[in-house]
Amino acid sequence: MNIRSSLPRPQRIRSLFEFLERNKAINLRIQRGYVAESLAPKRVADCALLLMQRVLNTQSQPKLDPIAKFLQAAFKSNALRSCQEFRCWLLAQTGNENIREALGHWQGWGPKTAALFVRNLAIIEMAPHLRKRFWPDVDVLRREEIEVPVDAVILEIFAHLGPLVGKALKNYKTINNYLRDELEYSAKEMLVWDDLWFWGFITQRSAPQSQGGGRTVGWNEGKYWSIPHAPRRPADVAQIMRLSREFVAHLVPNGTSQLAVTKRRA
Template identity: 35%
Template structure:
């Protein structure tokens, strides 16, 4: 497994441009509201929470009420962590843990929000940034979490993990990768999404151009699609090769 992880990590690291470009185009409209911080944070909270397949409306509504009662706490990273944990902090893991415990959120959604905060300030264009005190690095004392969904679970099934889930996948990655390296693994979703067909037990690994086209902000240039198709074949080969 370790050898395969290293090969996949090297692939993801060498091909960051494709998913980061997609992430920027996806989140820029969410964050390109008027210049003040509060609308950007609120927009992002709503947007990320609504990525859930079945958002829990009632508990989420109570969470939103709490945010609106404390809009001053959305002005900075540390103060927002204080809102969701009771203690200000500049650790991404504290942001994740605080959101995870909010009713209506949960592990995957909290991990996604935390990842977007990191990328918006450190990987995407300056137009995406909103909290001036966001750390520029994931320190050795800190960590982020991979937002694990069915796409990523299927990949780890193919890699031989028994009954993969959010906790098992993140535990495995954290045994081998730390700090900013963990954020690179977020690209796994992009390559997994466009190389899977079917659902549930019928999922198969193969280039799925229709899925690529289903993503609003993917580059529709034929030359780019051709390149990504070639890269996808390489990715599938890494997942399926026997070691």
């Protein structure tokens, strides 16, 4: 039985989570479309390889040599045919069968990329039409601690949010510890928090040097149209634009959608 700690969830955190929960279908559709592209090959092992490659290629400066060694070793050892075979292979290689933890310490992966891969596995696990095309025994929701794949977009959000809740939330570890350990959000709820990336990405832009550089917060149509599988119907785009203003209102002290500037490098 999970007993809640005495630490209350701040109102601003609760209201932001409620916003994400109400609108999670938008990003879920996008992420399912993205993941489905990786499940196009006929062989399950090829799907797993493609899923890993696409996640690893989200890195700004991937370390290709250690990544190649990892992918070759996993593929040639037939470790990618099922979730259990992959866990057994990780256990033999690292002494840890936890996918996120083992990959997080592997050269070429790192915590953020490992968390993103596990996030994608969770999306597959929850969608029967995706699961039947992949590892039928995928079980990360029960066996893994889901973490938010914190990157520059999410760091920017917590640069605004942290001071409002009296917390210094400045890196991957402090953000995940706060949401998962201190506030005790469940695995499925951490997946909802992952939607911060979508809403943050479409509401951030680089600020002019005349304004001090960094990033401003507000609707960014160019970024929205760069996202594969995002809704394109004019009515849907208008709704998401309206919701983006609501999202920004959670990040500024007076609850409005005014622009705010942080001097974080874009």
